Amino acid sequence: MSATAPTAFETRPSGRVYAFWQRLRSGDDIAYVLTLTCALTILAITALLVYELYMNSTLAREKFGWSFLARTKWDPVAGEYGALPFIYGTVVTSGLALFIGIPLGVGAAIFLAELAPVKLSNSLTFLIELLAAVPSVIYGLLGIFILVPALVAIEPVIRAALGWTPLFSGPFYGVSMLSAGVVLTVMIVPFIISISREVILAVPTEQREGALALGATRWETTWNVVLPFAKKGIMGSIFLALARSLGETMAVTMVIGNDARIHTSLFAPGYSIASVIANNFSEASDALERGTLIELGLVLFGLTIVINGLARILVLSTTKKGAS
Amino acid sequence: MLSFRRKAVNAVMLSLTGVCAFLAVGTLLFILGYLFFHGGTSLTLDFFTKLPAPVGEAGGGMANALLGSAKLLLLASCIGVPIGFLGGVYLAEFGGSSFSFVVRYVTDLLNGVPSIVIGIFAYILIVLPQKHYSTLAGGLALGVMMIPIAIRSSEDFLKAVPVSLREGAMALGASKAKTIFTVVIPAAKAGLITGIMLNIARVAGETAPLIFTAFGNRYWSPGWEQPTAALPVMIYTYAISPYPDWKQQAWSAGFVLLMLVLMINVFARMILSKRGHAAR
Amino acid sequence: MTRRTFIVNAAVAAALTMGVASAQQVLINAGGATFPYPMYSKWFAEYNKKFPNIAINYASIGSGGGIAQVTAGTVDFGASDGPMSDKQLAEFQAKQKSAILHFPTVLGAAVPAYNIPGVTVALNFTGEALAGIYLGKITKWNDPTIASANPGVKLPANNIVPVHRSGNSGTTYIWTDYLSKVSKEWETKLGRGQSVEWPGGLGGQGNEGVSGSIQQTANSIGYIEIAYAIQNKMTYGKVKNAAGEFVQASLASVTAAAAGIKDMPEDFRVSITDAPGKGVYPISSFTWLLIPSRISDPVKKKAIKDFLAWMLADGQKMTEPLLYAPLPKVVVTKELKAIEKIQ
Numbered sequence: 001m002s003a004t005a006p007t008a009f010e011t012r013p014s015g016r017v018y019a020f021w022q023r024l025r026s027g028d029d030i031a032y033v034l035t036l037t038c039a040l041t042i043l044a045i046t047a048l049l050v051y052e053l054y055m056n057s058t059l060a061r062e063k064f065g066w067s068f069l070a071r072t073k074w075d076p077v078a079g080e081y082g083a084l085p086f087i088y089g090t091v092v093t094s095g096l097a098l099f100i101g102i103p104l105g106v107g108a109a110i111f112l113a114e115l116a117p118v119k120l121s122n123s124l125t126f127l128i129e130l131l132a133a134v135p136s137v138i139y140g141l142l143g144i145f146i147l148v149p150a151l152v153a154i155e156p157v158i159r160a161a162l163g164w165t166p167l168f169s170g171p172f173y174g175v176s177m178l179s180a181g182v183v184l185t186v187m188i189v190p191f192i193i194s195i196s197r198e199v200i201l202a203v204p205t206e207q208r209e210g211a212l213a214l215g216a217t218r219w220e221t222t223w224n225v226v227l228p229f230a231k232k233g234i235m236g237s238i239f240l241a242l243a244r245s246l247g248e249t250m251a252v253t254m255v256i257g258n259d260a261r262i263h264t265s266l267f268a269p270g271y272s273i274a275s276v277i278a279n280n281f282s283e284a285s286d287a288l289e290r291g292t293l294i295e296l297g298l299v300l301f302g303l304t305i306v307i308n309g310l311a312r313i314l315v316l317s318t319t320k321k322g323a324s
Numbered sequence: 325m326l327s328f329r330r331k332a333v334n335a336v337m338l339s340l341t342g343v344c345a346f347l348a349v350g351t352l353l354f355i356l357g358y359l360f361f362h363g364g365t366s367l368t369l370d371f372f373t374k375l376p377a378p379v380g381e382a383g384g385g386m387a388n389a390l391l392g393s394a395k396l397l398l399l400a401s402c403i404g405v406p407i408g409f410l411g412g413v414y415l416a417e418f419g420g421s422s423f424s425f426v427v428r429y430v431t432d433l434l435n436g437v438p439s440i441v442i443g444i445f446a447y448i449l450i451v452l453p454q455k456h457y458s459t460l461a462g463g464l465a466l467g468v469m470m471i472p473i474a475i476r477s478s479e480d481f482l483k484a485v486p487v488s489l490r491e492g493a494m495a496l497g498a499s500k501a502k503t504i505f506t507v508v509i510p511a512a513k514a515g516l517i518t519g520i521m522l523n524i525a526r527v528a529g530e531t532a533p534l535i536f537t538a539f540g541n542r543y544w545s546p547g548w549e550q551p552t553a554a555l556p557v558m559i560y561t562y563a564i565s566p567y568p569d570w571k572q573q574a575w576s577a578g579f580v581l582l583m584l585v586l587m588i589n590v591f592a593r594m595i596l597s598k599r600g601h602a603a604r
Numbered sequence: 605m606t607r608r609t610f611i612v613n614a615a616v617a618a619a620l621t622m623g624v625a626s627a628q629q630v631l632i633n634a635g636g637a638t639f640p641y642p643m644y645s646k647w648f649a650e651y652n653k654k655f656p657n658i659a660i661n662y663a664s665i666g667s668g669g670g671i672a673q674v675t676a677g678t679v680d681f682g683a684s685d686g687p688m689s690d691k692q693l694a695e696f697q698a699k700q701k702s703a704i705l706h707f708p709t710v711l712g713a714a715v716p717a718y719n720i721p722g723v724t725v726a727l728n729f730t731g732e733a734l735a736g737i738y739l740g741k742i743t744k745w746n747d748p749t750i751a752s753a754n755p756g757v758k759l760p761a762n763n764i765v766p767v768h769r770s771g772n773s774g775t776t777y778i779w780t781d782y783l784s785k786v787s788k789e790w791e792t793k794l795g796r797g798q799s800v801e802w803p804g805g806l807g808g809q810g811n812e813g814v815s816g817s818i819q820q821t822a823n824s825i826g827y828i829e830i831a832y833a834i835q836n837k838m839t840y841g842k843v844k845n846a847a848g849e850f851v852q853a854s855l856a857s858v859t860a861a862a863a864g865i866k867d868m869p870e871d872f873r874v875s876i877t878d879a880p881g882k883g884v885y886p887i888s889s890f891t892w893l894l895i896p897s898r899i900s901d902p903v904k905k906k907a908i909k910d911f912l913a914w915m916l917a918d919g920q921k922m923t924e925p926l927l928y929a930p931l932p933k934v935v936v937t938k939e940l941k942a943i944e945k946i947q
Contacts, residue, residue: 027501035414038407039427042471046434049445056448075801076772077794107344115338116345124349126593131352133522133589135529137556138578141563142355145571148820171763173821175806189348217326217334247438249532250560258770258807269806274440276770278532279809281444282635283668283772285798286695290672297441308436312429378645379664380835380926455677456633542645543631543652543659550631551661564808566815566836 053298060291068295074260076285081292083299085260089177089270090300093252094245096181096266097188102238104185105192109234110222112193113200125197132190140254143183148174148255151182155267172267175257181266183251188241195240199233200226232314239311243304249274273300356582363579371576376542376553382569386577388544392459392552396538397524399463399548400470404527405520408474415475416482417504427475435472442468443533451537457551462538466527473523481515482508518592525588529581531556555581628657630907635663636670636683638811639775640891642831643710643928644683647919651911658907666810668772668798674894675699680904682894685712685774686781686798687873702898705946706872707912707939708890709919711862711929713853714778715840715887717833718825719818720745722760727841728753728850731786731878731886734843737825738766738783739790740803745823753850760823767817767826770807772798778889779827782877786886827887831926845886846878857885858929868935872942888929898947905946912943 064071064081071082108128112121151158152174162168172178203226211221227234257269258279273296284290370385377384411431415424446465451457485508493503509516531554538552540561545552555577562574641664648660665673667684674682675696687706688696696704716729733749736742742749746759769776777798784791794800806821808814814826815836830853833840842850851857861879868874878886895912899905916939920930931939 027505028499031413031501031504032418035410035418038410039414041407042411042427042434042475043430045468045471046430048449049434049437049442052445052448053441073801076799077797077801104344104347107341108348111338111341111345115341124345127352128345128348129593130586130589131348131355133525133585134352134355135531135556135581135585137529137531137559137563138355138359138582141559141574141578142358144563144820146358152822171765173765173806173824175817175821186351193345193348215326217330219334219337220330223337243436247436247440249438249440250556253809254560254564258809259804260802260807261804271807274438274532277440277444278535279770279807280668280772281447281536282672283666284672285668285692285772294444297438297444300438301441304436304438305433308432312432378642378649380642380645380831451678452676457678539633539635540663541661542648543661546629546631551633551663561812564810564816565812566819566832566838567812568836 050301053294053301057291057295057298059288060295063288064292064295068292069299072262076289079286079288081289083273083296085262086271086273086276086296087299088262089180089256090246090272090274090303092266092270093177093180093184093256093272094242096177097184097245098238098242100182100185101189101192101241105189105237105241106196106227106234108189108193109196109200110227113197114218114222114226121197125194128190128193131186132194136187136248136250139183139187139251143179143251143255147182148179151176151179166264167266170263170265170267173257173269175255175269176267177256177263177270178266180252180256180270180272183255184245184248187248187251188245191241191244192234192237195237196230196234199230199237202233203229236311236314239307239314243307243311246303246307247274247300249278253278273297356586359575359579359582363575363577364583366572367576367579371573371580375544376558380567384573386553386555386558386573388541389553389555389558389577390580392538392541392545393528393555395459395545395548395552396462396466396534396554397528399459400466400527401520401524403464403467404470404474404523408471408523409478409516409520411471411475412478412482413504413509415479417500417508419479431472431475434468435476438532439469439530440532443536446533447536454549456549457537457539459538459545459548459550459552462534462552462554463548465533465537466530469530469533470523470527473526474519477519477523478516481512481519484515485511514595518595521588521592525585525592528588529556529585531560628903630658630903632658632660632681632904632907633663633679634660634670634681634683634893635665635673635679636894637667637685637774637891638664639667639685639712639714639778639829639889640683640710640928641811642829642835642926643712643923646922646926647915650922651914654914658911660907660911664810664812666769666771667774667777670774670894671772674704674896680899681896681908683709683892684894685889685891686777687875687892688894696896700896700898702896705895705897705942706892707895707942708872708892708931708935709915710891710923710931711858711876711888712891713830713858713885713888713927714775714782714827715830715833715853716825716843717815717818717828717838717840719822719838720760720762721822723757724839725757726839726852727757728844729841730844731783735783735787735790737764738768738803738805739793740766740805753844762823765821765824766805767808767814767821767824768802768805769799769811769814770809773810774798774891775811775827775829776800778877778887781875781889782887785878831928834927843886845884846880847882847884849882851883851885853885853887853927855924855927855929857883858888859932860884861886861888862890862929862932862935865932865934868938872935872939890931895946897945909943909946913940916940 069083072084073080073082155172207225211225252272253275259269260271277293281293373387374385442465446461450461493507534554534557538554541551541553559574559577562570644662670682670684673679746761780796784796808817811828811832815828815832818824818826842852845851861876861884864879864881916936923930
C-alpha cells in the first residue's frame, strides 16, 4: 500500500451521506417506496375512474339534474331520458334473487356447518364454491336455453299458485324479470353459502352446548342461538351478494327482455342499468345519450358503494365482537 | 319429554336445510353435465383451429378468440399482478396506519365496481384518445379488475405467514426488505401463486368490459393495437343469434371456457388444501 | 436428419416466412348495421380470399354503432341503414374535420317475421295493422284488423309479443320511416328514428338478437332483414303497398321499389319506403357504407377505395343468393364517380 494513495476508509463519503447510502443498499426504503407506489396507484386509478365518469356525464347531469333518478321516459328522438325504469329493474331482479337466495343459501350453510359430517361438508362446500367461479356469460347461455323454456313450461303452475298477486299477473313470454331474478339467485347463492358457513362454524360451541343442555332441539338451537350470534356475518354476506348482483351484466341482459318500462308483474320484461349500458353504449347516437349512459353507470357505481360500505360496517363490527 | 310438534319441526327444518345444500350442489353438477353433453360432445378440432366463417354459413371455429383471450389475460396479468401483489405487500408489511385503512377501503370499492363501468372507463381512457379498439384497452380493463383481488389475496396470504419466521430473520440481522423478499414471500408462495391463478380464472370469463374495448375480430389480431376476438364475447354474440350452427358453437365455447376456469380453480384449491390453508 | 439438412431447412423456412411477412398485411376495422351483415360478411370473406393481405374486420354492432364509432374515429368506416341526419353530419364534421360520405351498397327489405304456433302461411299485413301492433293497440292475433286481411286463416286468440330493436338501429329507422308514412297516429306519437319510445314488447340486440327472440318466443312478431328470415327458415308476412297489393319481399319487389327513384341526390341519402308502383315491396331500403372523405393512412385509403370499386362490380353479382337486390345501374355509375371524393 502506497503512503500517498488514499485508503478506502479515508475516501468513504462523510457520515450522513454514507448512512443514507447504506440504508438504500439494505433495500428497506426501496421496498417501502415501491410498495407504497403500488398502493397509491390503486387510489389513483379509482380516483381517475370516478373523475372520468363524472366529467363525461356532465351533459346529462346538467340537463336532467337529480330528477333523472325519477323520470321514466326513454326517448332518443326527443332527447329525453330517465333512470327510473332501469333502477327499478335492477332493484327488483336483485331483490328477487335475495328473496329466493337467502333462505336457500342460509339453509344450505346451516346444513353444511351444523349437520353434515366434516368430510362431506368440506367436499360439498368445495363444489358449491366452484359455482361462484362459473362465468356470467355461461349463466346467460344456460338461462336462455334452459331456464327460460323451463319457466315457460311451469308457468301455469306458478300462475295457479300465485296468480292472484299483482306480482304474477299479465302475460309471460319467457324473458322477464322473473327469469333474470332466478338466474341471479343461482349466481349469488354460492357467496351466501360460503361466507355464512364460515360464520356459523365460528360460533363458539359453548353457545350451542348451552342451548342443548337446556333441552332445545338441534333446530331450535340453530334458529334461536347460533343464527342470532352469526347474524352480522350473514348479513355481511347478503350485502356482498347484493352488491355482486346489482352489477351483473351479461346473464341479466340475455334473459331480462330489454323493455325500458316499469311493470309490477315479475312475468313482464324489464331492463337493468348494466344491461342498458351494455346494449346501448357502443351505439349511442349522440353525446347526450352517451352522457346519459355514463350517468347511469355513475348511479350504479353509487349504489354499489353504498351497499359495499354497509357490508364493511357489518363485517367490521362482527370482527370486533369476535364472532367473525 | 320433547313434544311431538317440536320434534317434527326439528326434523322438517333440518331436512329442508339438507335439501337446500343438495339443490346447490345439484345445480353445479347439472351445469357441468349439460355443458358437457351439449357442448363437449360436439367439440371438433375445427373449433380450435379455424377462423369464424361468414355469417349464415356452417363451419368455422374460434381459433382467433382463443388466442385473443390468451393475449388479453397475459396483458391483464402483467398489469394486475405486479401492482396488486406489491400493494398487498405494502398492506401486509408496512400497514397498520389509517392510510392502510383507506387503501383497503378503496380496494374494496374498486372490487365492487360493476365490470361494465370498468369497460366504460377503459373506453374513455384508451379507445377514444387512441381512436381505435385494441387488445391493449381490453387488457387494461381486465387488469384493473384483477388489481383489487390481487391485493386482498396477497395481503391475506402474507399475513398468514407466522410472525416467528419474520422475527427469526430479523434476529439474524436481515433488513425488513430482505426479510420480506427472502423469507416471507417464499413462505407464502403457494398461496400467492394460487391467488394469481384464481384471479386469472375469474377474469377469464369477463365479457362486459371487453365489449367496448376489444371490440371483436373475425380475423387474427396482430400485435396489441388491433381489436381482438375473445372467447366470452363470442359466446354472447353467438348465443343471442338465430343461427343453429352459431348456437352450437356457443355451447362448445361455453364448455371450453368452463372447463378452463374450473380446472384452474380445482387445481388452485387442491394446492391450498394440501398446504393446510383454508380454501378461499 | 443431418445438421446440414437442418440448417438448409431452417433457412428455407425463414426465407418463406419473411417473404410472407413482407406482403403488407392490412387490417381495416369497420362496424355498423346488422341489416346487411350477411351480405357484408360474405363480401369481406370473398375479398379476403381474393386479396389475402387485406382483412376487413366488420363488427355487426348496429347502425347506431356504425355512426357513433365512425364519428368517434374508432373504426375506419361505418355502415348504416338509416342515413345520417344533418345534425349527425355536422357532428362528424366538427369531430373529424372532414365530411362523411354515404355509399349505397345493396337494397334490402325489412320483413315482419313471426312465430305463431299453428300458422305456417305468409300472413297479409296492412300498414295500419303493423302500426297498431307496435303501438300496443292490437293485442291479439285474431284481431279484426289482421283477420280481415287474412280470410281463411285460423288465427289464435293469443297475445301478440312485438319484438323491437334495443339500441339505435337502422332497421328500426326503415321500419318507423314506413310506419310514419302509413299511419298518422304513428307519425305523431312516435315518429321515425333509429330508436323510439317503444310502448312495450321485447328488445333484441341486432337483427340477430331480434331473430333469436322471435324464434324463442311464441306468438311474437319482429322486423328483420329478409336474409335473416331466409337463413333461419322463419315465416314472414306480406305487406300492403301503396298500390293496394299485398306483396312479399323478394328480389323483384325490392328492385321495383328502387326503380321509381327519379333523382338520386348527390349524397345518396334517400328513402324508398312505401314507394308507389305495382309489385313494389313497401319496406325496402338502401343501406350505406359511411366512409370519411379524408383517410390519412394511404394504405388503408387505397384498400378501401379498391374494395368499393370491387363491391360495385363483382360484389353486386353476389347479392342475389342472399336476397339482397343489386343497386340500379344509375346509382352504380354515380357511386364510381363519388369514390374520387375520398382523399
